[in-house]
Amino acid sequence: MHPGRMQPTSHSPRPVTHYGVEMLGTWPTKLYGLAVEGEPDPVLLHAARMFAEATLPADSQGRAAFVIAHRARPANFLLIYWWSSDVDLSLAYFRSPLDQPTAITPMPAFATGCVWELALAENERVAWVRHLLTGEPDLEAYLNEAPPGEVR
Known part of the structure; x- marks a missing residue:
């Protein structure tokens, strides 16, 4: 391995849990869970809803949102x-300790997500283009x- 390069980590698929569409403020919002195993803690999901309502702009102007609650190995993540x-x-991106899912703090500036979170965001991008930017919205x-x- 070249000096200064990262050591490879194990990579395996992560299941996606879809909790449906909920109105968070004026925003129709898709709520997703990712986890190393199982599903995210229900407390994290509740915090995700609360943080999304507080974070999303006041007026959706006919658009939509999606939220990812991710129980990963080092911490919980909320996107x-x-x-x-x-x-x-x-994007607003947060984290919390695994054993304190409501102790949520912002991620460092310029953070955009891990490979699993970005894969789910890519799925949403493709769906958005297909349904809102092609043909009749x-x-x-x-x-x-x-x-x-x-x-x-």
């Missing part, structure tokens, strides 16, 4: 994404699009 325009996706079809069963 709040919203379509801030027809083509722009915004159909927000309901986007909201009803099922996620993959797992991400790699």
